[in-house]
Amino acid sequence: MRFGITILPEYRWSDAAPKWRAAEQLGFDHAWTYDHLTWGGLQDSPWYGTTPTLTAAALVTSTVKLGTFVTSPNFRHPLALTREILALDDISGGRFLCGIGAGGGIDTTILGGPDLTPRQKVNRLTEFTELLDKLLTSDGVDHRGEYYETRNGRTLPGCVQQPRVPFVMAANGPRSLRLAVKYGAGWVTTGGKGDDLDSWWGSVADLSHRMDDVLEGRPFDRYLSLDSTVYSLSSADAFEDAVTRAAKLGFTDVIAHWPRAEGIYAGTESVLEQVATEVIPRLR
Numbered sequence: 001m002r003f004g005i006t007i008l009p010e011y012r013w014s015d016a017a018p019k020w021r022a023a024e025q026l027g028f029d030h031a032w033t034y035d036h037l038t039w040g041g042l043q044d045s046p047w048y049g050t051t052p053t054l055t056a057a058a059l060v061t062s063t064v065k066l067g068t069f070v071t072s073p074n075f076r077h078p079l080a081l082t083r084e085i086l087a088l089d090d091i092s093g094g095r096f097l098c099g100i101g102a103g104g105g106i107d108t109t110i111l112g113g114p115d116l117t118p119r120q121k122v123n124r125l126t127e128f129t130e131l132l133d134k135l136l137t138s139d140g141v142d143h144r145g146e147y148y149e150t151r152n153g154r155t156l157p158g159c160v161q162q163p164r165v166p167f168v169m170a171a172n173g174p175r176s177l178r179l180a181v182k183y184g185a186g187w188v189t190t191g192g193k194g195d196d197l198d199s200w201w202g203s204v205a206d207l208s209h210r211m212d213d214v215l216e217g218r219p220f221d222r223y224l225s226l227d228s229t230v231y232s233l234s235s236a237d238a239f240e241d242a243v244t245r246a247a248k249l250g251f252t253d254v255i256a257h258w259p260r261a262e263g264i265y266a267g268t269e270s271v272l273e274q275v276a277t278e279v280i281p282r283l284r
Contacts, residue, residue: 001247002029003280004223004255005272006069008265009033009048013056019258020057024064026276030097031057032069032255038106041264051084058092065095069225069255070170070188072103073124075111078132079153085136085165086157094160099188100129101170122175123147129167129183136164168223172207177214186221186253187211190228200229201245208249223253232256233267236274243283 005028007019023031035050054066066088071081088096102125109115116124127145135141141153159165169180170188180187189207194200204224211222224246226232232242233256246254259267 001243001251001283002253003243004028004030004032004067004253005258006032006034006225006255007258008039008042008045008260009050009053010042010045011048012046013048013053016053017056017060021060023258024061026273027280028064028276029253030065030067030255031061032067032097032099033057035068035071035099036105036107037075037110040105043106051088054088054096055091058088058095061095062093063095065097066092067097067168068099070099070101070168072101072107073128073147074103074107076128078128078135078148079141079150079155081132082135082153082155086155086159089160089165096161096165097168098165099168099170100132100184101125101188102176118173122173122179125176126179129169129179133164133167133183168221174210177211181211181214181218181220184220186223188223188225188255190225194229197230204246205249208251212250221253222251223255224249224251225255227257227265231265231267233259233265233271233275235271236279239271239275240279240283243279247283 005023007016020031033050033053038047050068057066085098102121124147127147131143131148135153135155136159139155141150143150166185167183168186168188169184171177171180172189172192191200192203192207194203226242232239243254257265259265259269259272
């Protein structure tokens with residue numbers, strides 16, 4: 001089992017930098033931040049840009065992998081995103097992970113434009129992922145699709161990680177699960193809807209079984225965000241129980257959120273430190 005931590009991009013860098021350093025020092029394998037213009041869970045909170053945040057994080061760390069949780073087509077064009085990915089991969093020395101999903105929430109409408117149906121969102125995600133993969137692995141790309149166009153899209157010098165940075169694909173539906181397996185180095189999910197913890201774990205189990213059917217026995221990294229219903233770092237015991245359940249369902253990686261002072265993901269850094277020093281070494 002590998003362990004990740006998500007640090008929301010809500011802090012001034014003077015407050016955020018110690019958290020990113022600590023994520024590495026505490027032994028987390030990967031550290032993430034959200035890629036939203038506005039996140040519905042904290043609409044009134046300060047919010048900073050994803051790419052500058054990860055760039056700064058890369059400069060204050062040296063070993064932990066860094067990723068977007070997750071990048072979507074809501075406000076990104078694959079060619080413009082390619083330049084940001086190339087820079088992050090280079091600055092981090094090949095530690096960047098690109099989380100990718102269909103996109104939802106406030107970001108879907110904040111820039112205007114038509115509301116897309118779920119099917120259209122998956123269509124757009126498919127074109128987005130296919131074009132991004134092509135741009136990151138070749139140069140001089142011409143593309144004219146339903147959602148995107150590039151004319152001789154230049155993408156030199158290419159990624160540090162070859163053939164390109166890993167995609168960690170968010171997926172719940174049948175088409176997006178197949179897309180994740182085709183283009184992803186891993187799959188990430190927050191689970192399905194659940195009114196309580198047991199029903200949420202039931203949805204996670206169902207999704208994991210669906211992925212089993214798609215994979216047909218092939219090995220594949222599976223990331224589970226633990227905090228969709230109950231905050232996993234509310235106690236060391238709660239975290240250990242969540243990780244144990246995730247492992248039984250075939251997940252190779254789990255992701256928790258850095259504790260906040262109040263509101264969503266409210267907790268204490270003392271529990272985080274206890275988990276990192278006592279629980280995680282035992283569960284590895």
